[in-house]
Amino acid sequence: MNQLALYSGSFNPVHQGHLAVVDYLSSRDYDEVIILLENRRNLAGLVGFDDRKAMLRLGLGNRQAVLDKYDFQSEARVIDYQVVEDLFEIYGKGLKVDIVLGSDGITNLDQWQGLDYLLEHRVGFVWIKRAGYHHQSKQIQAKLRSIPSLRYQEVAMIDDLTSATQIRQQLANRQAPQGLSQPVLDYITKNQLFANSSRHL
Template structure:
């Protein structure tokens, strides 16, 4: 019997993708039994007016620019073809059906774990998938039911407090934030005049 591949799914709008996202993905894939991480670019939610959110394919392109030279991180646009808004439980079911030979694991920040009980069908999610949690500075407590849960593993990844919002605001006010993004992403952002 062939061994199933273990793939971690790291969801985000990645607007823009920055070194915090990349460092977390890099840390998790190198310090777990995952074979790869797929960065799943979340499409624009049509129910929200978000003039700061770049076009889906431009954000996808930036994640490609940042990760194409590293075999352990791949980019996924799976949600682009799914009904909106995207619910993680639906995306995971769709992926599991499409790739029956892969074990999928969800990667999330501690801030998301604190609100996981509000997610659509979160119990189904926990029955069928494992979750790797990385630390985030956030308020509130982790609900009792998720502490020592057999499907939830915490990793001591470095806490990186960089946000895409901070980068967008910085660029809009003329700051040079080249070291907060992969150099190819930074060049692309500049070339395309994004977030100005």
């Protein structure tokens, strides 16, 4: 095991935009693409961890991504340097790790706890540039360049207009949601999820 991609999120719900990122990562030279399901309980409108995990498993289908392999997955924590520490303990210091972030996540990278540890261990970052954030690109680039020793790459997701917020609004309004796989939509319908969804998540 030499190279891992670590992709985290609330996946509330998992949609085609998320899966496009997984497909991209799977096409690269990573030995594993690890999906870390976050459990940020302070966010309004966040459905249960088990429901999001079930939807994520359905959405991933046969994709080569790891969801349940590591003990830290059961803790459902937000991605941080301690997750990377766990991976180094498993695979050794020679492991190469890239953390995958969207524009909203990478904007605050300079405020991350443990960023110095990540930079010291040559952890890289993959910036997924999604629609709706292009106007901030130069500002984000300037901030990233100001962080010494930061290794990152930019990936533009073409024609990715899928939004979890929009999907939740459509479901709450009993409209046909755009960007969900049929198994995920069937699960949402069966379990009556997002009926009173908040627009803020």
